Amino acid sequence: MLKNYFKIAIAVLKRRKFFTFISLFGISFTLTVLMILTAFIDKVGNSNYPDKKRDRCLYILNMEMTGSKNGAMTKGPHSFYFLDHYTKSLKTPEKVAISSMFDFSSAYVNNKKVPINLKFTNADYWDVLDYDFLEGKPFSKQQVDNAEKVAVISEDTKKAYFGDAPSVVGKYIEADNIKYRVSGVVKNVPITQMMMYGDMYLPYTVSKNDYKKDKGFNGNFSGILLAKSVDDLPKMQKEYSDMIPRIKITEKEFDHLYSFADTYFVSLIRVILGDGPNSGISKLVIGLSIFVFLFMLLPTINLVNINITRIMERSSEIGVRKAFGASSQTLVYQFIVENIILTLLGGLIGVVLSVIVMQLINNSGLIANLNLSLNYVVLFCSLLACLVFGLLSGVYPAWRMSRLNVVNALKAQ
Template sequence: MSNQPQRRVLEPVSDTGRNGLDYRELIKVSLDSLLANRLRTFLTMLGIIIGVASVVSLMTLGNGASEAITGQFSALGTNVLTIFNSRPNRGPGQSGNIAPLTMSDYKAIERIKLPIVGPVPQFSANATIAAPAADKSAGILGTTADYAKVQSVTMASGSFFTDANVQGASQVVVLGSSLKTYLFGSGEAIGETVRINSLACRVIGVMASKGGGGFGSVDDQAIVPITLAHTRLFSARTSDGNLRVTTISLSVIKAEDIDFTQERIQMTLRDLRKLNSDGSEDDFNIINQASFLSSLSTITTLLTTFLAAIAGISLLVGGIGIMNIMLVSVTERTKEIGLRRAVGAQSRDILLQFMIEAVVLSLLGGFIGVVLGSILPIVLTVTGTFNAPVTLNSVVISLSVSLATGLFFGIWPARNAARLNPIQALRHE
């Protein structure tokens, strides 16, 4: 019995193949050749599969993270200015303490006649919040009634607290949607009592979800009157007896007034805190939400593109793999190419056959890569761990790059095969 590998019987060339191009025949011959060497075909596609899977996965996860972050900040409103502490601008060898924002800063801004809604002081801290069936460590935000207007809060049930609640330091609380679900499940929360640092508070409202969970979302917070936070829940006194706040927010009614409003606030705080008028000693910063959101979106997009480009390097490796294997294939199939030429196949038929093989390898590898690369984002989305839906854009880009890779790296082997001399090819052993 012979140990020689069984040779594949060549398909006869049709009349169309002699005078023109029979694409159906070329595709059939190309597929037969790939199927005759299944292991080699799979190993050749492996680089493309890994590359496309990496690109799809990283693009999808990157886009999901970008949307979660920007969505969270967008939910706060694009005309919102937020004031917070920042380290003062000091030269080398100089030191300076960060003076905390206080209710005095808030009241000074409140006295300015500005085209705004607010301002709103906010004091943030963590505490244990306990319900009858569950308890959780959560962010507690103390603020005023205008917070609902400045941050465009929508209530799912109940109501936000009022100015009267703030003035009386009422023991009431508004829950974020995710926190409510954790504490009460699908049951009713309005009217129930929860304990924040052991202090009993009545639930008067539940906010509609704003999204962006996992990034400090308001969905995971409990909101109470700032007077209650200052006097009953936390220690908020400064050394000079003032009351600390974490941030101060306000919403500018018209976008064209944002710069003017920001300048007036800067002047007021510098005067109150006895800082240089040129801003060199500023120990506070003001975030323009619209500008910040634009910059954040640009950064996250660039980061996602960068990660996808790194993953795309494996596509380059896969393309080189296709080229090398096909060059070897041309050498091994030299006599086959000579026989095809002898029975009527033209150079362009040979060229197209090998190009079709390269395209099939890259596209099939691309499709398998898309499927594998989609598994992790889909699992994370379905389980609610992270919202990262696979987009048509990432699929189209990955398949397009995969196709381009196959065409680019398939040209050289295909041209080598098409340029073989038929007589020399028939003599090849």
């Protein structure tokens, strides 16, 4: 039976090629956009390099201070003082990684400018995160304490600055007119991993900022708390949340401080939707749901209209089948199957287009070190979207078809 439905569906598609093109284009384009978006979200949310201990970590990204009397507000990353002074006092974390957001800098090789994003870290940073060292090793706590000018660089920075040199450990790289001795080379990190991305990693003690005298709370640093085990995660989160209300705010214009130690996904949501008392997960889910619904609504309505037009053209066929005893339920089932076949064909085209677009994005270098891929999660979402397309755009036209009067249907031709 399904084989016959498939043959009928192909014959119907060939009958009106223009309508078929419009339908397939709408389906494939919509699915391509959704699949690229899904692949990007999957890459940001599920990529665990170099964050391989993510299940034991809590992330401290942005903070927010407000003044209830004067309406003052400030938000952004924390200062090194805040993270070092307060998070180091917590008892539950095994390690606390502190790192700056990347700073734009540059180096010059043979009169050619090489852009370099600097990242300043403490020594524990290398214990919390698991970078793949292609050569060398991270700088030590002693080197950090001594403010030694040492650096860990990415493989792209090595290639751009040193060319095809087999080993660069012990060599010097110059940035902002300062020479740093290379202690290690790590595998590239995509820029979507904003807490870990960098071209050159340096001890925080060589930063131009006076981290000793600056006792403010706002700055350019983020933190990662590493628990001894997964079971300690709730305890560590509670300890941090209990600590925040006890912190005395030194700035007179502010009287409320919001800072959270969250899981990775929740921390990203706070960056997008704010750092107030609510994480904004419900807002994100509602927002994404509305976006997907509206984005799929237009091609669905378009497909519904085209399907209704096709039904009217097939009224005589429907009348004949009803006259020979075909039930309305059988006809509805047939048409829905035909429509799902159409959407699956559009989905197949969408998969091919998605692979092409992903390769273009990966090769373009628009997003540093990003490598989108078509994995099982993306394929599952695309299959689900195809089925939703097929059902939403097929149910109403099928219902209209089942309501056609036999006599009127036969007279239509």
